[in-house]
Amino acid sequence: MARRKKVYEGKAKILYEGPEPGTLVQYFKDDATAFNAEKKDVIEGKGVLNNRLSEFFMNGLNAVGVPTHFLKRLNMREQLIRSCEIIPLEVIVRNVAAGTMSKRLGIPEGERLPRPIIEFCLKDDNLGDPLVAEEHIIAFGWASQQDLDDMIALALRVNDFMCGVMYGVGIRLVDFKIEIGRVWEGDFQRLVIADEISPDSCRLWDIETNEKLDKDVFRRDLGSLTDAYTEVARRLGVMPANSAPLGKPTLVN
Numbered sequence: 001m002a003r004r005k006k007v008y009e010g011k012a013k014i015l016y017e018g019p020e021p022g023t024l025v026q027y028f029k030d031d032a033t034a035f036n037a038e039k040k041d042v043i044e045g046k047g048v049l050n051n052r053l054s055e056f057f058m059n060g061l062n063a064v065g066v067p068t069h070f071l072k073r074l075n076m077r078e079q080l081i082r083s084c085e086i087i088p089l090e091v092i093v094r095n096v097a098a099g100t101m102s103k104r105l106g107i108p109e110g111e112r113l114p115r116p117i118i119e120f121c122l123k124d125d126n127l128g129d130p131l132v133a134e135e136h137i138i139a140f141g142w143a144s145q146q147d148l149d150d151m152i153a154l155a156l157r158v159n160d161f162m163c164g165v166m167y168g169v170g171i172r173l174v175d176f177k178i179e180i181g182r183v184w185e186g187d188f189q190r191l192v193i194a195d196e197i198s199p200d201s202c203r204l205w206d207i208e209t210n211e212k213l214d215k216d217v218f219r220r221d222l223g224s225l226t227d228a229y230t231e232v233a234r235r236l237g238v239m240p241a242n243s244a245p246l247g248k249p250t251l252v253n
């Protein structure tokens with residue numbers, strides 16, 4: 001039997017060649033990493049949850065006219081995506097101070113920001129994904145001014161969508177990270193939301209209790225990560241209450 005070709009392996013996902021040109025298969029692993037991979041573990045069921053949650057958010061974005069790379073979910077751990085050229089920047093949107101913003105600027109965690117704030121980090125593990133200024137991005141050619149304007153507009157639309165969806169199920173969207181890619185249609189370039197949108201790359205706090213329902217549970221050893229992600233999925237109606245236990249997915253191929 002022919003073995004499919006692995007195109008890329010990252011910390012939480014693997015990309016394989018897709019069935020048609022211009023497509024890829026994105027496989028969600030159970031590996032969890034934090035602090036630039038200094039903290040590592042395998043958390044059974046995490047990949048299944050992130051695959052389902054990312055499908056839910058990407059489908060929702062596509063439906064409201066925010067273009068994404070997502071085509072369809074294939075099985076418990078895999079989804080078909082459009083291949084795109086990833087812009088080497090992590091785009092972070094913050095609504096409430098937390099994490100590195102609180103550390104860097106001394107703003108207490110949990111303080112609501114006067115407006116959504118967008119930050120860019122250079123995707124470079126060797127450098128620890130440093131925060132960069134728009135000046136750096138343009139000067140070093142990581143993205144053009146037009147790309148930057150489009151990325152900011154896209155990030156704010158994703159933020160509005162995600163804040164609304166989360167608010168509806170009693171969750172505060174504190175911050176999140178997205179990656180953006182370029183796809184070519186003839187001579188024209190279009191930007192799309194790529195990678196994944198899941199509790200691995202968001203901060204999600206219960207509106208009433210401030211309980212953390214995101215990767216900080218792993219980063220800060222606050223309990224079971226799969227319980228937290230399952231709670232998010234359950235509230236969003238993504239995992240039916242009577243679905244099979246997540247630790248033992250049966251449809252993986």
Ligand code: TYD
Nearest residue numbers: 092098099100101175176177200201202203
């Ligand atoms: P940030 O507070 O800058 O960093 P950290 O998570 O290390 O405290 O992160 C802001 C949000 O962006 C948070 O929800 C996590 C997400 N994020 C990632 O998913 N990957 C990354 O490489 C970075 C820098 C942030």
